[in-house]
Amino acid sequence: MTHPLALAARLIVLTLVAVLTLITTKDVGQVRWIALLALAGIPAVVAPEHRWLAPIGRFAEVIVVGLGASAIAAAASFEDTLNPGLGASAILPYLAVPLTVAALHRHGREGGALLAVAAGTLAISGLITVDDGQRQITEVGYLVVSAQWLILAAVGTVAAGTLQRVIQTRGEPKPQPYAEATRLLTQLRSVARQLPGATLDPGGIAEHLLEDLRAVARADRAAVLTASGGGRLVVLAQSGVDRVDWETTLDADSAIADAWASQQPQTAHRSQARSRRSGDVSALVVPLVAGVRTVGLVTLEADVTGAYPSSVVASVTALTGPAALRLEAALLFDEVRSLATNEERQRLAREIHDGVAQELVMVGYGIDNALATLPEGADETSEELRSLRAEVTRVITELRLSLFELRSEVDRHGGLAAAIAEYARQVGASAGLRVHYTLDESTARLPAATEAELLRIAQEAITNARKHAGAANLWVTCAVDPPYAQIEVSDDGQGIADQRPDGRYGLAIMAERAERIRGRLEIRPRDPSGTTVAVVLGTSPRRDTVRDSVTAPEGE
Known part of the structure; x- marks a missing residue:
């Protein structure tokens, strides 16, 4: 089976081209081309590595796109007599899917053949005119739009192939170190299980x-x-x-x-x-x-x-x-645990960036192109497309913030406070939050694993405030005096009682992280509004325990 992220990307693109088809044609019957695309893509999804089933599926997909483009353009011409090429723009963004998959599987010749088949199918179907009793498809507009999307698909294919070659030039590691690592980790697991009460x-x-x-x-x-x-x-x-x-x-x-x-x-x-x-x-x-x-x-x-x-x-x-x-x-x-965790976070970040994120960006370009080709007076369609573009932009922004969180680490020379402040600044700028900082970090450092857990707790608290609180201000306090540390995140939002289940799940994750480093997690209302999330590690007679509320500092 194909990777879940790749399957999700394919389904998202299918959904978006279906929505664009309905918007441009206002004909539910044209969705049959999207159904045919889904059927054509089954071999590539079920057997992505098969020698001949997967290529057949990809060729079937580009042929369906080529035939569907002319049919949808014909249907769209009933509504858009000035720019019938708009209909083709509804389904053509899907060309990126089979071409990108072929490039990532290092099938260069197949990618070229797919482009040729797509171009031929589009050209032949474009020569067929459909008389609806009112007008015929303007072949020039249709072919121009088709050429634009073929060029975009070709550029994307070359970029994907180049990325794959760069990854391959790094060389695959020799199996011997992995065999040795497996042996040592197996021994470590056995020893850890034999430690009584330790x-x-x-x-x-x-x-x-x-x-x-x-x-x-x-x-x-x-x-x-x-x-x-x-x-x-x-x-x-x-x-x-x-x-x-x-x-x-x-x-x-x-x-x-x-x-x-x-x-x-x-x-x-x-x-x-x-x-x-x-x-x-x-x-x-x-x-x-x-x-x-x-x-x-x-x-x-x-x-x-x-x-x-x-x-x-x-x-x-x-x-x-x-x-x-x-x-x-x-x-x-x-x-070992820290290295494995960091490597997994980096791997997930790379997969999201190179997979779903890139696909969504191409979908956004497709919507922009559709907007650019709309005729004057199509206000309702234009508004729907803009709403769809705004939603795609929102999802891309969420993905970018997730990537930033996955890649964030406590720099050995910057310290925990600097890492938390940088994350809060990035999130605040993207969400329109006014962020206030109180940073008090000694020159001594906490253990690296402890710093990493505190950073993740702070990130989760900041993310919860951004997503669920509806706040205008965010107060971030970081006090580090090893082995004592206190991280506090407060907002002036709606409070924790109204948070959604996914927000409460984030609170449970923070509690687990705090327990792992022998810290205390406290969650309480903030006066007059909002929520305070605090994690305290150790005790310090020189400091109060956890303040009842956070007072906004004068400056940021």
Whole structure:
């Protein structure tokens, strides 16, 4: 069977040419040509890769289009004595379907033959005049319109063939890496199933490690850090009465940098925070080493001197050794899952862009051409075509926003706040929303997987506000202080009670994403109108929990 997206595109084009046929001819009987097109396309849909059934179906489609064009033009001539070629424009956009399919299947010769058959059928059928008792089809107008659509179809076929060749020049990957990847992923799945009561969640493993360490060593403040790339660390978990802005650069003069480089525990008499703590402080930094690779660090601090003698260091390292292996497995699994998710999002974006989106754009061009060939005085038909064009434009806009969402990622140097602000700006511009920003992001970063989930939650909240709220203003708040984060999206629309089922489904997806990163999702009415969606990760004594409402800032 053909791909579902390709089938959907074919059905959309069939529906649109049927609507255009009814509009131009005002004769329900002419829809028989659309029914014949559907029948002719069955072999290409049922057996798209068959050696001779699929080509026969495509040739049948172009022949039906050629014959139907003259018949529909004749029927349209009853209503349009000045421009009988308009009728042909109703069905000719369908030429793009069989020609594009042939090009994407790398059947260059078949594409050329299809063009030749289409041209011949249109020319021969155009020579036949139909006398309706009032006038005959003007062959020149009919042939001009047919030539226009043949040229458009030829250009589209060449473009599709060129795209296919570019993809092929990249070369297909060798099967050996895939075989090895399959073997390793199968082993990972088996191991994950055998872990009793354990999870492959880096944040959860880090929190459990801190709980275990507090039983063997004093820790007024503690944290687990891991690498994020670019010579920086991210905080997976931390504990203590006060939040600490830990040193996260590996090129600084600190016990953290020394422990990472030497893979040996380090003690110090000063805090490992960026804002140095005064008074008596003992610090212990223990690297988490799995095999020969440092996967993270544990930092403990106590507000007394001599808190970490060698016996305590030995007790701490006895716990960090096994924890390092668990954390490495969790980080690797998280990375594999993230890569697979991102690749799938990019693949879906490419398929939508190269498939349905392109087909809809060509349908829009067909409607524009039909509008351009309308005679003066056809106000009713013109209004119907404009309404249809507006709907096609709306669907294309929705597809473009979906593509932007699929391709959006948290840039390693831009940060989460920048990614959310860019998405809100794009959506606000397309929907006519006035967007207000409150961005407060520290230089420290959250784990990449956590940032990705927070971005998707924010995107879903913004999309819900655009589609269902009927709002004029959107307030976006992003506060990041790892491992704490708060994302809040508010609107002044109609409120959540009136949302459609698909909007509520989006809320369920956001709740699942928040639970995956151990966050809290809160949804509440906004005073005086609208809805606030907030996700909070961790706790911070320096910040309020979740504000009862969002006050609009003075500037955007």
